[in-house]
Amino acid sequence: MHTWFKRAAIAAIGAIALWIGVALALVAAPAPAFRSTPFPIAARGTPTCSRSPDTACYTARDGTVLHALREGAPSDTIVLLLHGVMSDADAMRPAAIALHAKTGATVLSLDLRGHGTSGGAFGDIAYPGQYEDDVADVVATLREEAPRARVLLAGHSMGGGIAVRYAARAAVPAVDGYLLYAPHLGEHAPTTRHDAAAAAGAEVPIKLSLQRTIGLLMLGAVGMHGLDGLGTLYFNVSRGDGPMHYSFRAMTGCAPDDYAAALRADDAPLLIVAGGADEAFDASGYPAAARLHANGEALVVDGVGHDGILTDTAALDAIDRWLRTRVGRSAPAAGRFTP
Incomplete structure (x- = not known):
């Protein structure tokens, strides 16, 4: 028996x-x-955040300062807007202006950690879930500053994926609704598109290091995460030192691990708006995804692309109706937030 155990070991x-x-x-x-x-793009300067009527600064739990652009005067509705991959709050300004003009909401466009003028390393986080932790810290501050306001979490593309990850978390401050512009729902979602241009041999601007990703997943399966900071998602964009990239842990933090479970996790009103001509995702899958949510709905606007949905008139009309008729003010869940 001893020999058998030894051989098995x-x-x-x-x-x-x-x-x-x-x-x-x-x-x-x-x-x-x-x-x-x-x-080529310009090198990123030293992250700074100076408070002003148009700028807000938030301190994350690890001391990192996060920058946000504010559109509109204080109101009873606050929308925290998260940008997409390789983007920032400044690029979201047209969307924030359009959303404020249509709904009257105060729109805060947040520079995610490592992006724009927020602190942190570009394309990397300390652990999967840090993006949501940052959002939780901002939402907690908004709740303290405006306790009677409705607070909604919105996101475009990757930002929408982070918002869905946030909805799946239990120990975070509650929000009153989720507004998702063409969200990234993850590899196994019905909206995932396998690029036809790549299949035809055309150059694509974003490439996944598949072998490295598989290797890191294998290491993670045996509890080894020391190499998760290596790059796995590469962009044909450079600041002069080769293609820019997101680390494995940042890449996995851009979308929910299980989109269906995440969509079922929170019953706060949810609206998905996307364009039928979306270049990044298969928009025809969004209505089915929204139906997984207890209080979800989706609008797909024909002929509109991935970025065009941010300022599309039909989408803005739907958002305005949704805010007026579907989104109430929920009491923050006592004891739900653990910083």
């Missing part, structure tokens, strides 16, 4: 060692290469 150790060896070999795969010259 040796076999198990050998299998784990082989698993780790294969994983490390995959992790060592080179980053994806682009045939075309990367699009």
Whole structure:
């Protein structure tokens, strides 16, 4: 019996060692290469945040200062708006202006950690879920500053994915509704599009390091996360030192792990708006996704693209009606928030 256990232990150790060896070999795969010259952008300056009538500053639990642009005077409705991948609050300004003009809501466009003029390293977070933790800290502050206001969480693309991840979390401050513009719902969602241009051999501006991703998933399965800061999602954009990228942990923090479970987790009113001509996602899948939510609905506007939905007239009309008829003011859940 002792010999049998010894042999089984040796076999198990050998299998784990082989698993780790294969994983490390995959992790060592080179980053994806682009045939075309990367699009150059200016180097990111030192993150700063100075409070003004148009600017808000929030301090996250780890001391990082997060920057937001404010559109509109204080009102009884506050929309916290999260931008998409490789974007920032400034790029969301037209959407914030349009949303405020249509609804009268105060719109706060947040620079996610590492983006725009918020602190943090670009394209990386300390752990999956840190984006939601930052949102929780901002929402908690908004609740303290305006306890009688409705607070809604909105997001475009990656920002929408982070909002859905937030909805799946229990220990966060409650929001009164979710407004999602063409959200990134994750790899297994019905909205995921496998790029036809890539299948035809055309160059795409975003590439996944699939081998490295698989290797890091394998390491994570045995509790090894020390290499999760390596890049896995690469963009054909450069600040002069090669293509920019998101780390594995940042990439996995951009969308829910299980979109269906996340959509079922919170019954606060939810509205998805997307364009039928969306270049990034298959918009025809959004209505089915919205039906998974207890209080969800979706609008797909024909002929509108991924960014165009942010300022589309039909989408804004639907958002205005939804805010007036479907979104109430919920009492913050006592004891729900644990910083």
